[in-house]
Amino acid sequence: xxxxxxxxxxxxxxxxxxxxxxxVALRGRATQSSxxxxxxxxxxxxxxxxxxxxxxxxxxxxxCSSTNIEDSAWWKVDLLEPHKISHIIITNRGDCCGELIxxxxxxxxxxxxxxxxxxxxxxxxxxxxxxxxxxxxxxxxIGQFVNIILPGKRVHLQLCEVxxxxxxxxx
Numbered sequence: 001x002x003x004x005x006x007x008x009x010x011x012x013x014x015x016x017x018x019x020x021x022x023x024v025a026l027r028g029r030a031t032q033s034s035x036x037x038x039x040x041x042x043x044x045x046x047x048x049x050x051x052x053x054x055x056x057x058x059x060x061x062x063x064c065s066s067t068n069i070e071d072s073a074w075w076k077v078d079l080l081e082p083h084k085i086s087h088i089i090i091t092n093r094g095d096c097c098g099e100l101i102x103x104x105x106x107x108x109x110x111x112x113x114x115x116x117x118x119x120x121x122x123x124x125x126x127x128x129x130x131x132x133x134x135x136x137x138x139x140x141x142i143g144q145f146v147n148i149i150l151p152g153k154r155v156h157l158q159l160c161e162v163x164x165x166x167x168x169x170x171x
Contacts, residue, residue, distance in 0.1 A: 021086045025051040025146070025164040028077040033115070036066035036156060050159040051077050057094030057131040057160045064093055064160040073157035074149040076116045083166035085138040088122065088146065091161040094131025100155045101128050106136055108143035116145035133161075142169055 030047035037044055045059075045066035056063040067073040085108050092098045102125060109119025123136035125148075146164050150157050 020167055021165040022167075023053075023163045024079050024083055024166050024168075025077050025162055026053055028079045028146075028164070030065070030075065030077045031115075032065060032067050032075040032157070033073050034068040034070055036068050045158075047075055050075060050162045051164075053161075055091045055133065055161045057091055059093050059095055059158065059160070064158055066156050066158045069154060069156055071154050072117075072149060072151050073153075073155065074115060074117055074147055075157055075159055075162070076145055076147045077162065077164065078116075079144050079146065079164065079166075082110055082142055082144045082169040083164075084169055085122070085141045085143060085146070085164060085166040087138055087165050088136045089133060089161075089163040089165070090125070090128070090136065090148070090159065091133045092128045092130060093158045093160055096130070097156070097158060098128065098130025098132070100158060101125055101150075103153060104148050104150050104157070106138075107147040107149065108138055108141040108145070110142070110144050112145065116147045117149050119143060119145060119147060122146075 032047040050065040
């Protein structure tokens with residue numbers, strides 16, 4: 001009984017409980033290596049579609065970002081200040097082509113050089129089915145930039161939502 005009370009007290013007094021973490025990507029500035037424009041339907045797949053709070057996985061609804069087909073395509077959100085990142089939740093495209101994201105790296109750090117693609121790895125997306133949402137733990141990594149890159153692949157990078165849960169380092 002004493003150990004249960006101690007654990008509960010520790011949880012209540014700790015400064016970074018789970019409920020303190022918010023989706024800080026919503027206020028961040030998203031960019032990507034290129035912007036895919038679908039001519040027939042006129043869809044502009046800007047980076048901001050991946051951190052707008054809309055988890056719809058249907059690309060045709062205009063809620064996803066996409067780069068052109070290119071080598072090592074990347075997407076980045078600048079959180080505007082360093083954050084302690086707990087976890088990142090990614091929603092994959094659901095209406096087609098979901099396998100394209102497999103092999104992507106999730107990077108977190110403070111280095112702006114090379115568009116943030118030199119930052120340390122939080123996780124790798126190994127096998128993410130179409131339309132699925134997966135959580136990737138970053139275990140308190142510190143960073144202002146969160147990148148997703150497909151190193152060494154020549155494909156579109158398509159993301160329907162990227163949620164970054166963290167707290168500012170200076171809070």
